[in-house]
Amino acid sequence: MTPTVLDGVAVSTMDDSGTEFASGHVVFENGRITAVGPGQAAKPNGPHTWVDGSGCLVTPGLVNTHHHLYQWATRGIAQDATLFEWLTTLYPVWRGLDAEVTHAAASAGLARLATTGCTTAADHHYVFPRTGGDQFDALVGAGRRIGLRLHAIRGSMDRGRSDGGLPPDNLVEDTDSALAATEKAIDDYHDPSFEALVRVAVGPCSPFSVSPGLMTGAAELARAKGVRLHTHLAETPDEEDRCQAEFGCTPTQYAERTGWLGEDVWLAHTVHLSQDAVKRLGATGTGSAHCPTSNGRLGTGIAPVRDLLDAGAPVGLGVDGAASNESCGMVEELHQALLQARQRGGPDALDARQALWLGTRGGARCLGREAEIGSVEPGKLADLAVWRLDGLDHAGIDDPVAALVLGPPPKLKLLLVGGRTVVDDGELRTASESELARDLRAASTRLKETR
Numbered sequence: 277m278t279p280t281v282l283d284g285v286a287v288s289t290m291d292d293s294g295t296e297f298a299s300g301h302v303v304f305e306n307g308r309i310t311a312v313g314p315g316q317a318a319k320p321n322g323p324h325t326w327v328d329g330s331g332c333l334v335t336p337g338l339v340n341t342h343h344h345l346y347q348w349a350t351r352g353i354a355q356d357a358t359l360f361e362w363l364t365t366l367y368p369v370w371r372g373l374d375a376e377v378t379h380a381a382a383s384a385g386l387a388r389l390a391t392t393g394c395t396t397a398a399d400h401h402y403v404f405p406r407t408g409g410d411q412f413d414a415l416v417g418a419g420r421r422i423g424l425r426l427h428a429i430r431g432s433m434d435r436g437r438s439d440g441g442l443p444p445d446n447l448v449e450d451t452d453s454a455l456a457a458t459e460k461a462i463d464d465y466h467d468p469s470f471e472a473l474v475r476v477a478v479g480p481c482s483p484f485s486v487s488p489g490l491m492t493g494a495a496e497l498a499r500a501k502g503v504r505l506h507t508h509l510a511e512t513p514d515e516e517d518r519c520q521a522e523f524g525c526t527p528t529q530y531a532e533r534t535g536w537l538g539e540d541v542w543l544a545h546t547v548h549l550s551q552d553a554v555k556r557l558g559a560t561g562t563g564s565a566h567c568p569t570s571n572g573r574l575g576t577g578i579a580p581v582r583d584l585l586d587a588g589a590p591v592g593l594g595v596d597g598a599a600s601n602e603s604c605g606m607v608e609e610l611h612q613a614l615l616q617a618r619q620r621g622g623p624d625a626l627d628a629r630q631a632l633w634l635g636t637r638g639g640a641r642c643l644g645r646e647a648e649i650g651s652v653e654p655g656k657l658a659d660l661a662v663w664r665l666d667g668l669d670h671a672g673i674d675d676p677v678a679a680l681v682l683g684p685p686p687k688l689k690l691l692l693v694g695g696r697t698v699v700d701d702g703e704l705r706t707a708s709e710s711e712l713a714r715d716l717r718a719a720s721t722r723l724k725e726t727r
Contacts, residue, residue, distance in 0.1 A: 277305060277306050277307070277695060278305070278322070278323045278324050278325060278494045279303055279304070279305040279310065279320040279323065279324040279325070279558070280303065280305070280326075280327065280598025280695065281301060281302075281303050281317045281319075281320065281324060281325070281326050281327065282301060282302045282303070282327050282329045282334060282660075282662065282690075283301045283316060283326060283327065283328060283329060283491050284299060284301070284307050284328055284329050284330045285293070285299070285300060285302065285329030285330075285332050285333065285334045285353060285662065286298055286299065286300070286317070286332065286333045286334070286676040287300040287301075287302060287312060287333070287652060288333060288334070288335050288337065288629070288632065288652075288676070288677050289312060289336075289649040289651055289652040289653060290632065290633060290636045290637050290650065290652065291646060291651045291652070291653050294629065295311070295605065296677070297314045297315075298301055298314075299314065300312070300314045300315065301313060301315070301316060301317035302312075302334055302652060302660065303317055303320070304658035304660075304692075305512050305695070306656055306695070307471060307657060307694035307696075308433070308654075308655060308656065308657055308658055308694075308695075309559055309652060309653060309654050309655065309656050309657070309658050309660075310522055310654055311654060312652050312653060312654060314643065318533055324325045325423060326575045327662075327690070329662060329689070331594075331664060331665060332663060332664055332665060332666070332689050333443070333662070333663045333665055333676040333677070333679070333680060334525055334652060334660055334661070334662050334663075335393075335632060335636065335652070335660070335661050335680070336395075336636040336637070336640075336650050336651050336652055336659065336660065336661070336662065337393065337394065337395025337396065337636075337649065337659035337660055337661050337691065337692070337693065338392075338393045338394045338395065338396075338542065338593075338606045338607065338610075338634060338635045338636060338639070338661060339394070339395070339396045339397075339592060339593075339635065339638075339639025339640050339642075339643065339649065339650060340394050340396065340397040340398060340594055340606050340639065341398050341542060341544075341563075341592035341593060341605070341639045341642045341643060342398060342400060342506075342544045342545075342565035342567055342592045342594025342595070342596055343385065343389075343397055343398065343399045343400065343566035343594060343595055343596065343597065343599070344399065344400055344401065344402075344596075344597030344599070345378075345381055345382035345385040345397075345401070345415065345418070345597075346370070346373060346377070346378045346381050346382065346401060346411075346415075347366075347381070347385075347597035347598045347599035348381035348382070348384050348388075348598040348604075348716060348718070349373075349378075349380070349381040349716065349719050349720040349722075349723050350360050350366060350369055350370070350386040350598075350599045350723065350724070351418040351598050351599055351602045351672060351720075352602060353365060353366060353369070353599060353655055354599075354651075356368060356573075357521055358512070358514070358574065358575070359511060359512050359514070359574050359576060360442065360512070360514055360517070362574060362600065363442050364442060364597075365445075367442065367443050367444055368444065369446065369723065369724065369726075370403045370405070371405050371444065371446065371447050371726075372405070372722075372723050372726030373403055373405050373407065373408050373411065373723065374405070374407070374408045374409050375379050375409035375410050375411060375413070375414040376409075376414070376719065377719040377722065377723050378401075378408075378411050378414040378415060378418075378719075379414040379415075379417055379418050379718050380712075380715040380718070380719035381598075381716060381719060381720075382387060382399070382414065382415050382419070383418040383420035383707065383712055383715070383716075384712045384713065384715070384716040385418075385598055386418055386419060386421075386422040386424050386426075387422055387606060387704050387707060387709060387712050388604050388605065389424065389567050389595070389604065389605075389606050389700065390422060390424055390481065390662070390691055390698050390699050390706075391427070391688065391691075391699055391703075391704055392604075392605035392606045392607045392608065392685065392703055393606050393607045393661040393663070393688060393691065393693065394424065394606035395424060395425060395649070395659040395660075395661070395692075395693050395698075396424065396425040396426075396427070396640075396643065396645070396649055396659065397419075397424055397425070397426055397427070398426075398427035398429060398477070398506070398565075398594070398637070398643060399426065399427070399428055399429060399553050400429040400431050400454050400479050400481075400506060400544070401415050401428065401429065401430070402429075402431025402432055402433055402479060402480075402485075403431075403433075403447065404432075404447075404449060404457070405446075406445060406446065408642045410494040411438055412428065412430060412457075412461050412465070415428055416428055416465055416474055419473065419474060420473070420474075421707055422698070422704075422706050422707060423473075423693055423696065423698045423706040424473075424693060424698065425472070425473050425474075425475075425478075425649070425659070425693060426473065426474050426475075427475050427477055427478070427504075427643055427673070428465060428474060428475070428476050428477075429461070429477040429479035429506050430457065430458045430459070430461040430476060430477070430478060430479060431476070431479040431480065431481050432449060432454035432455075432457070432458060432479070432480050432481065432483045432486065432490060432494070433447065433449065433454075433480070433485040434448050434449055434450055434486060434487050434489075434490045435448060435453045435484075435485050435486055435487050436448040436491075436615055439487070440522070441484060441485045441486075442484055442485055443485050451487060451489050451493065452482075452491045454480075454490060454494075454688040455493050455494065455497055458478055458494065458497060459497060459501070461476050462476045462478075462501050462503055466501075466503060467665055468502070470647075470648055470657075471648075471657065471694060473693075473694075474607050475503070475504075475560045475665060476500070476503055477503055477504040477505065478494045478495075478497060478498035478501075478504070478505050478506070479494075479505070479506040479507055479716065480494045480507050480509040480694040481507065481508065481528060482507060482509070483509075483515065483518070483519055483523075483530055484518055485540065486507075486513060487508075488523075488534060490603070491507075491534040491535075491536065492534045495534060495535035495536055496535070498540070499540070504540050504542070504643070504644055505536060505538075505540055505541045505542075506541070506542055506543070507531075507536065507543060507544070508543070508544045508545060509528070509531055509536075509543040509544065509545065509546055510526075510527045510528060510543075510545060510546050510547060510548045510549055510553070511544070511545040511546075511547055511548070511571075511576055512547070512548065512576050512577075512678070513548055513577075513680065513707060515548070516548055526550065526553065527548075528550075528552075528553035528556055528557070529553075531543070532556065532560075537556060537557070537560040538560050538561065538562060538564045539560070539561035539562070540548070540644065541560075541562045541563065542562070542563030542564065542565055542590065542642040542643070543557075543562060543563065543564055543565065544564075544565045544567065544594065544596070545564075545565070545566075545567060545571065545576070545579065546564040546566075546579055546580075546584070547571060547576050547577040547578065547579045547580075547614070548577060549579075549580055549584075550582075551583070554580060554583045554584055554587050554589070555587055557587065558584065558585060558586075558587025558588040558589040559587075559588075561589070561590065561643065562589060562590075562703075563589065563590035563592065563593040563641065563642035564579070564581075564584055564589055564590070564591045564592070564594055565642060566579050566581055566591055566592065566593055566594065566613060566634065567593070567594040567596040567601070567609075567697075568593075568600045568609060568612035568613045568615075568616045569595065569596070569603065569608065569609060569612050570594075570595070570596030570597070570600045570601040571616075572612070572616070573600050573601055573602075574600050578616045578617075578619060578620045579616075580620070581613065581616075581617050581620075581625075581626065581634070582617055582620070582625045582626060585630075590633070590635055590637045590638060590641040590642045591642070592634060592637045592638040592639030592640075592641070592642040592643070593606075593609040593610070593634050593638070593639060594609070595609055605685060606635070607635075607680070607685045608685055609629070609635060610631045610632060610634070610635050610680070610681045611681055611682065611685075613626065613630065613631050613634055613635075613683060614626050614627070614630075614631040614682070617631075619697070628675075628677050628680075628681040628682060629677055631681050632680065632681060636650045636651065637650040637651055638650075640651045643695060645701075648722065658694055659691055659692065659693050659694065660690070660691070660692045660694075661688060661690075661691055661692075662688065662689040662690040662691070663676075663686045663687075663688060663689065664679055664686055664687045664689050664702075665679045665683075665686055665687070667686075667687075668685070669683060669684040669686065670683045687701075687702040688701075689701060689702075690704055
């Protein structure tokens, strides 16, 4: 590949020093960044591609640390329910998932992420109907179709209603089968290389749908295979009550008891944490996927993001499943994270650059990829978002990072994954948006008719 020069752009690198350039350049070649700096770029020797970035801001591509892409087929249901009510309403619908529905939903969801600045997405897929075909392959295929980096989390549930869990019995696996299928997913799809487009993590769903044996076995499997661990934790007060009643401890204490705290773990939501729990996450380097819009949609509360950051815990952002965040626009989570932090802790709880850090460096750290993505630095992968800030929506906001985080979601001039164009002038280039919408409508209709 010939070098590409993004010139005349504002640059927010998100490096350790918070380096920014009001007018600068970024150069990349063969999928990696080769130069970043102020002013005009030196002209490369030989053939090259030059892109005029006037009026634009370059940031690292956004990193989504928690999603359920299959839920794009079930948006708009249980609109006013609590989490447990929402789950019990939707589980019977999700029993009808098949590989075709999952692929259509995941493709549409990844396309939406791409057009809102996301270059890496972690998807937690834990629903495997017995007649649903190869769900995991359908998910991975969608990632390859759209062209984002995908952290495919092989989820599992082994605790149905007859065992005191929330899911119907015919939607759960037995413990041994779940562990065997998880190991197979790792063996078949996990790529540990620097440039990997697909990585696999281990992800039992949650304490109220998973047995202690599966939690412990999954942690042991992940560490034996050298992959990361992900689950839901401390999302609602109901979960706290259930953990106390069943296990005699808090969700965080239960996670530690079953081997689920550590630098190779990131947890979704972590809304209801005591100060001791916050300190334990910080001391162990356990990550948190903060999902502000979904938490607001379900009324679960506001996560203690400022406290977690102060304790040293990695914190990234997640859009969560589309059935509890019907928009699932990644850039929107920067804005929502800032607002929620300030609602909880006042106007100095989180600033615009800290919100962008959550969506880039923080997410990369949660996924164990801080050496590869999350900042605009030479040697890192050319996963870049180039935002247009020269229109009416952002006119008069002199600070481009403030314009991005506080202003309306801007249009992308370019979204690049390893230097490859995924979005150009606001439009997806790797797949037809009209075809994705058509396939999603058909899949959603067919799935809801199976109820």
